[in-house]
Amino acid sequence: MGGMNINKKANVVILASLILFGILILGCIGKETQKAQSVTPQNLPQDNESLTYGNKTSSGAESIETIEIKIKNFQFLPSVITIRPNTIVKWTNEESVPHNIVIINVTESQTLRNGDVFEYKFEIKGTYEYHCGIHPSMRGKIIVE
Numbered sequence: 534m535g536g537m538n539i540n541k542k543a544n545v546v547i548l549a550s551l552i553l554f555g556i557l558i559l560g561c562i563g564k565e566t567q568k569a570q571s572v573t574p575q576n577l578p579q580d581n582e583s584l585t586y587g588n589k590t591s592s593g594a595e596s597i598e599t600i601e602i603k604i605k606n607f608q609f610l611p612s613v614i615t616i617r618p619n620t621i622v623k624w625t626n627e628e629s630v631p632h633n634i635v636i637i638n639v640t641e642s643q644t645l646r647n648g649d650v651f652e653y654k655f656e657i658k659g660t661y662e663y664h665c666g667i668h669p670s671m672r673g674k675i676i677v678e
């Protein structure tokens with residue numbers, strides 16, 4: 534009697550293990566099928582969103598704009614711009630004559646040769662006058678408000 538009992542118990546344990554094992558395998562297959570179905574549609578739009586977002590911002594949640602000013606024919610184009618605080622202004626020298634940017638009481642760029650770029654981020658409200666240090670008659674104004 535005692536021996537039979539142990540055998541029965543052993544059978545029950547084996548059977549239970551097999552059932553558990555089966556459930557585990559089914560569970561894994563089920564999960565994997567679900568994954569394969571849900572990954573593609575869910576992740577694609579998210580990736581696209583973050584790519585677009587990354588292009589617009591350089592730091593933090595607030596988007597930072599960049600305004601471009603061309604230097605051409607001894608002129609800043611446009612010569613007067615109005616921007617919001619924390620906007621980056623980017624000057625590009627588009628002619629063969631070297632120029633530079635002197636923002637009065639703020640900063641001064643290197644000499645910009647053809648194709649060179651100078652960027653400055655205006656964080657504080659105010660009116661900023663600037664000129665070319667090489668050709669002082671070239672003038673411009675940045676209004677931050």
Ligand SMILES: [Cu+2]
Nearest residue numbers: 632665667668
């Ligand atoms: Cu100049």
